[in-house]
Amino acid sequence: MVTRDTRFIFSIALISLLSLSMISYFRTPDVVEKEEVASAKDLPDFAAIGDVKTKKIAFFRYLKPFVMANNAEILEMRRQVEGFLDELQAKGSLSAKSLYQLQAMAVRYRIQSFSVSDESLNRLLKRLDILPYELVLVQAANESAWGTSRFAREGYNLFGLWCYRQGCGMVPKARNDGAVHEVARFASMEEAVYAYFLNLNTHPTYKPLRDIRQAQREEQRQINANELVSGLVGYSERGEAYVEELAAMLRYNAKLFTELTQ
Template identity: 40%
Template structure:
């Protein structure tokens, strides 16, 4: 990843707020210029009065398509920024670990951090300590996900925040769970299947769950390899091109496979104004 992107992501996380699960109470700051830009597109009081279980706007009440998209993206953006900010910090520490490992200067505190981070990303540190193989696996898993990719997946999976799973379970990414009562039972669940759609206490937990799923699940190894190669090549991991490239590693996210990925890529291109305009992230 480019150094400028690390700085931008860290700054975005600071703007979004410092509380990991509390951004719903601490809304993101909006510049005066951005406020002026949106004067003609603001939601009426009646449009935002209806709230879902997580305090989200009633997206189904917003009839103007552009307003609905802007409201949906603005609702998810702070949480995405917080996740990427966390990952940037983890990545920096991980790269420091690799440098110390290469120089044979690993300390006990490094080992302790490696064990903690390995547990989070489900890559256990070997009994004999940090190894090249462990570092390689972790460097594949601990990295950012382009905001635009997360946003369009959220829009696709939650029908722009209007699905039953979004409004009743704070689940914006179609994430499953497998213990009875852990979530909502899909109305069209296939015979013999026992999964439920996971219920989250906040939109932030849903976003966190999505990030950890993509960064840990074996199904998305291809996405992580694409990202890793881009990182090695010094290519962007946050722009539209990166989002489209990484989406190719999501074939297993949906039973629709290639058609699903094509839909995501079309959405990324069609909504580019929401993340490539100069004021998109202010």
């Protein structure tokens, strides 16, 4: 079970740095109403795979390309921000085009009190960064029972992401009396993975994860899933036990991750 305030809340109003036309410069997670998507039609039937290792490999191979595509997009945006930093340091200001793109990124990554300065651009870079595919894969496996959960099968939601508008997703059968959250339903796996990344890269609860990642950057080390996992203690009400379970999954599946790269 996950804590209410650490899920990605799609109904939160975006900060008013830009007009809606500028915000649309970057795509937003496509959360859909129940009537629009009856099931995740292209999600493999992982429950039909009897052999455990075969199921794991199939799950990892299905999800990894979505993770790598999202990381590639993030790295390209990082290169843009680094270019803006160079431009700012060389000229003392940014062109109108650069400013437009930069402010749109600041809105998407919820940088409050944003200003065109080295400090603000570095704050953005801290949030605008990749997640190791190993970490994403084991968390998705944990949250979705290896792609077999109702929320995965009906709404591409492998990560247990919540939403708070009536009809925005799927009502959990065990939801407490008085609770209003639903489990978000997505139009595609691409959108679900994008929303998950945005959640970890922006929500205050995951600042410890971003701090660890930033330290790895500053030390010029590879972004390491085994270290980042400790930053997910707030993802679940189970706290440290949840982190330990993910850490164990990283260890147990290390050989499978090697196979994925071959």
